Amino acid sequence: xxNNIVVAIDGPAGAGKSTVARAVAERIGLPYxxxxxxxxxxAWKLDREGIAPEDGERISQALASFRLEFIPGGLMADGTxxxxxxxxxxIDRIVSAYAARPExxxxxxxxxxxQAKNGLVADGRDMGTVVFPEAELKIFLTAxxxxxxxRRYKERLDRGEAADYDxxxxxxxxxxxxxxxxxxxxxxxxxxCIILDSSYMDAAQVTDAISSLASRFMExxxx
Ligand code: CDP
Ligand code: CDP
Numbered sequence: 001x002x003n004n005i006v007v008a009i010d011g012p013a014g015a016g017k018s019t020v021a022r023a024v025a026e027r028i029g030l031p032y033x034x035x036x037x038x039x040x041x042x043a044w045k046l047d048r049e050g051i052a053p054e055d056g057e058r059i060s061q062a063l064a065s066f067r068l069e070f071i072p073g074g075l076m077a078d079g080t081x082x083x084x085x086x087x088x089x090x091i092d093r094i095v096s097a098y099a100a101r102p103e104x105x106x107x108x109x110x111x112x113x114x115q116a117k118n119g120l121v122a123d124g125r126d127m128g129t130v131v132f133p134e135a136e137l138k139i140f141l142t143a144x145x146x147x148x149x150x151r152r153y154k155e156r157l158d159r160g161e162a163a164d165y166d167x168x169x170x171x172x173x174x175x176x177x178x179x180x181x182x183x184x185x186x187x188x189x190x191x192x193c194i195i196l197d198s199s200y201m202d203a204a205q206v207t208d209a210i211s212s213l214a215s216r217f218m219e220x221x222x223x
Contacts, residue, residue: 003029004119005217007210008127008135010187012176014148015141016198016206017123023207025121028214033115035124035131038108040086041068041077043095053097063107096175099125100182121214125179128190136217138193139210145173147199
C-alpha cells in the first residue's frame with residue numbers, strides 16, 4: 001500500500017493555505033509542511049543580525065550555520081522556539097524581500113524536499129512550480145484581496161490585537177505583488193494545477209474539496 005502522495009498548495013497571503021493544508025493533512029493522514037514558516041524564520045534571524053536583504057554575501061555566511069528544526073506545532077531556529085516570534089506584523093513586512101534572494105531560496109530547497117519522503121501536504125508560493133513539480137495534486141488557492149484582508153483583519157481582532165483593515169489590505173497587496181514579480185520562484189499557478197477561488201467558501205468547504213481530490217489520488221496510487 002502506498003499513500004505517499006505530495007499535495008502542493010500555493011497562493012497569495014490570507015487565501016487560507018495554512019489553515020486548509022493543516023486540516024487536509026490531518027484528514028488524509030499525511031505530515032504538514034508550512035514552508036512560509038521557514039522563510040519567516042530566516043527573515044527573523046537575518047533582521048536580528050542586522051543583515052540587509054541586499055547583502056547576499058553576508059546572507060550566505062549567516063545561513064551556512066543556521067539550524068531550522070520542526071517541533072510539534074512550531075519551529076526552532078538555532079535552538080530557540082520562534083513559533084510566535086515569526087508571526088508578527090514586522091516579519092510580515094520584511095519577509096518577502098529576504099524570500100526573493102537566491103541564497104535564501106537555495107538554502108531551503110533540500111530541507112523542504114527531505115520532508116516529503118513519506119508524502120506530505122505542503123503550502124507556500126512555489127510548491128507546485130519549483131520544490132515539488134512532480135506533486136500528485138497541485139492546488140492554487142486564492143480569494144479576492146479584500147476577502148483575504150478581511151480574514152487577516154478578523155484574525156487580529158480575534159487575538160485581541162489592534163488592526164486597521166485598510167493598512168492590512170495595502171500590505172497584503174504589496175506582499176503579493178512582490179512575491180508575484182520576483183525573478184526566482186515567483187508566485188504563479190503551476191502547470192497542471194487546479195485553481196480554487198475560496199472567496200465564497202469557508203475553510204471547511206475548502207478542506208473537504210481538497211481532501212476528496214487527494215483521496216482520489218491515493219486510491220489511484222494503491223491500484
Ligand atoms: O501566511 P502568509 O500567506 O501570510 O505567509 P507565509 O505563507 O507564511 O509566507 C510568508 C512569505 O514567505 C511570503 O510572502 C513569501 O515572500 C515567502 N514564501 C516564499 O517565498 N515561498 C514559499 N514557499 C513560502 C513563503
Ligand atoms: O496561509 P494563508 O496566508 O493562505 O492563510 P491562513 O493563515 O490560513 O489564514 C486564513 C484565515 O482565513 C484563517 O483565519 C481562516 O480561518 C480563514 N479562512 C480560511 O482559511 N479559508 C476560508 N475559505 C475562509 C476563511
